[in-house]
Amino acid sequence: MLYMSKSARLRVVLFPHIRQDRRAGGPAFYMHMDRIRAGGTDPFYLSPRWQRTRKIILVKAKYIDQLRIREGVQTEADTVHHIFPREQYPEYQWERWNMIAVSDRTHKHLHKPDGTLSAAGQKLLDETAEMEGIPTSRTILIIGLPGTGKSTEAKRMLLGGICYDLDALAAALRLRRPHEERHEASRRMANGMLRYFLASARRYSGRVIVIRTAPTIDEASEIDPDEVVICRKNLPAIKNKNGAAIDLEVMETRIKDIEEWAEASGLEVRKVS
Numbered sequence: 001m002l003y004m005s006k007s008a009r010l011r012v013v014l015f016p017h018i019r020q021d022r023r024a025g026g027p028a029f030y031m032h033m034d035r036i037r038a039g040g041t042d043p044f045y046l047s048p049r050w051q052r053t054r055k056i057i058l059v060k061a062k063y064i065d066q067l068r069i070r071e072g073v074q075t076e077a078d079t080v081h082h083i084f085p086r087e088q089y090p091e092y093q094w095e096r097w098n099m100i101a102v103s104d105r106t107h108k109h110l111h112k113p114d115g116t117l118s119a120a121g122q123k124l125l126d127e128t129a130e131m132e133g134i135p136t137s138r139t140i141l142i143i144g145l146p147g148t149g150k151s152t153e154a155k156r157m158l159l160g161g162i163c164y165d166l167d168a169l170a171a172a173l174r175l176r177r178p179h180e181e182r183h184e185a186s187r188r189m190a191n192g193m194l195r196y197f198l199a200s201a202r203r204y205s206g207r208v209i210v211i212r213t214a215p216t217i218d219e220a221s222e223i224d225p226d227e228v229v230i231c232r233k234n235l236p237a238i239k240n241k242n243g244a245a246i247d248l249e250v251m252e253t254r255i256k257d258i259e260e261w262a263e264a265s266g267l268e269v270r271k272v273s
Helices: 006-014 016-024 027-038 048-060 104-109 119-132 150-158 166-173 184-192 194-201 217-223 235-242 245-264
Strands: 079-082 099-102 138-143 162-165 207-211 227-231 268-272
Touching (some): 048 079, 099 104, 138 217, 138 245, 150 162, 166 207, 217 245, 227 245, 245 268
Parallel strands (some): 138 227, 227 268
16 A cells, blocks of 8 residues: 655645545545555555445544554554555455554554565564464475475475475576576576565465475575475485485485474474385
C-alpha cells in the first residue's frame, strides 16, 4: 500500500464533506484515502467490498490504533493494515484476523520505504501466525553428493513452496541440463543469486528449499535453514562411477561437518537413503 502525501492531507482539510463523512463513517472519506494510497490503479482498494470491510475493522476498533493502545497510548486510526501482505498472501486478503486498525504513522513504521515489511511488521506477522496456527516460511537445506536424489527429494517436499538449485540455475544460464557440463562462470553467477533469492522467498508462506552439494559451514550459516536434509541414495555407486576419491572425500567431510553443525545448532536433521 502507498501512503498519504502532504498534498493529499491538504485535500482532506480543504474538502469539508470528506471530513464530515469520515466522522459519520461514510464511504467518501475512505474512497478518497484509498484512491490516494492505490494511486487510482489498484481496484482492490477501490472496491465496495473493501470499503465495507475497512469500515467494519475501523468501527470495531473504535478508530483507535490497536498497536499503540497496547503501549498505553491512544491514537486515532485511519488505516487498515494487512498483517500478511496481500501481495504475497492473497489467500488471506479478506480474512478479518489479518486486518488491524492503525494510524498512518504506525502503518509507515510497519513497512520499509520499498513497501516490504519492516522488523516491526515482521514481528506482528510472526505473532499473528503463531496465534492463528499458520505456518510461515520454513527454509530447508538439502545436501548430498551428485546423483544422491537431492532434486527428487526437493520435488517431493516442495508442495506450494519455492526451490533454489545451484546446478539447475547454472545449467539454465548455459541452456544446458544439470551436470551436463561444469561452467565456473555460470556457477558463480547462480551462486550470487542465492542471497537475493532468500531475501525474496522468505516473504512467502510455505517451504523455501535450497539444494547444494556440499556447502561450507559459513555458506550454510548464510542460508540459515530450519531443517537440513542429507541425501545418501546410491552413494557407493557414485563413488565407483566418478573415481574422484579426493574430491568426494572433501565433499563428504563438508557434509559431515554440516551435519554436526546442524545438530549442535539445534536444527532438525533428516537423512534420506
